[in-house]
Amino acid sequence: MQLLNNPIAVMFLSFIIGVIADLVLRRMPFYGWISARYLFADSKTYENVGVERFQKFLLATPLRMFNTNIKLPKKRDLQLLKDIRKHIATAEVSHWVGFAVMAVSTVYAWTIYGPKVGIAFVFFNTVGNLYPCLLQQYNKKRLNQLIDVMERRKPNSQVGEVLASDG
Numbered sequence: 627m628q629l630l631n632n633p634i635a636v637m638f639l640s641f642i643i644g645v646i647a648d649l650v651l652r653r654m655p656f657y658g659w660i661s662a663r664y665l666f667a668d669s670k671t672y673e674n675v676g677v678e679r680f681q682k683f684l685l686a687t688p689l690r691m692f693n694t695n696i697k698l699p700k701k702r703d704l705q706l707l708k709d710i711r712k713h714i715a716t717a718e719v720s721h722w723v724g725f726a727v728m729a730v731s732t733v734y735a736w737t738i739y740g741p742k743v744g745i746a747f748v749f750f751n752t753v754g755n756l757y758p759c760l761l762q763q764y765n766k767k768r769l770n771q772l773i774d775v776m777e778r779r780k781p782n783s784q785v786g787e788v789l790a791s792d793g
Contacts, residue, residue, distance in 0.1 A: 647723040
């Protein structure tokens with residue numbers, strides 16, 4: 627199969643499979659549990675592995691056009707933040723599924739086509755699936771902190787008011 631020796635094509639295929647799998651997984655009772663997990667307990671660990679640099683890279687490229695529904699608008703309320711958290715969870719789960727699909731493909735490609743192709747698969751799986759997962763987890767962790775602050779305040783307060791009163 628010619629497709630399985632092209633890591634870029636398999637990466638995009640893993641994106642599609644991830645989105646479809648997320649649609650199925652959302653209907654499962656354990657989806658909430660899956661989408662609430664973190665690979666690292668501390669935000670500093672995400673920063674230490676370069677998630678912020680990866681985010682800057684994404685924002686400087688046309689890739690910033692993906693997942694535009696995750697951007698925070700100027701006026702924010704609690705419900706809007708919770709909706710954004712759902713979009714973050716969807717993107718994260720989709721990329722984890724894509725990561726798993728591409729990991730299996732990596733083993734196949736490495737075995738059939740050799741280490742040169744296998745290393746390319748590892749690279750594109752890391753950049754295309756692993757780092758987006760870590761970035762979503764990092765953003766979700768920060769967003770959950772903001773939601774917690776807002777929930778302790780009055781229910782319809784604006785984020786700007788909350789941040790101004792905390793600083």
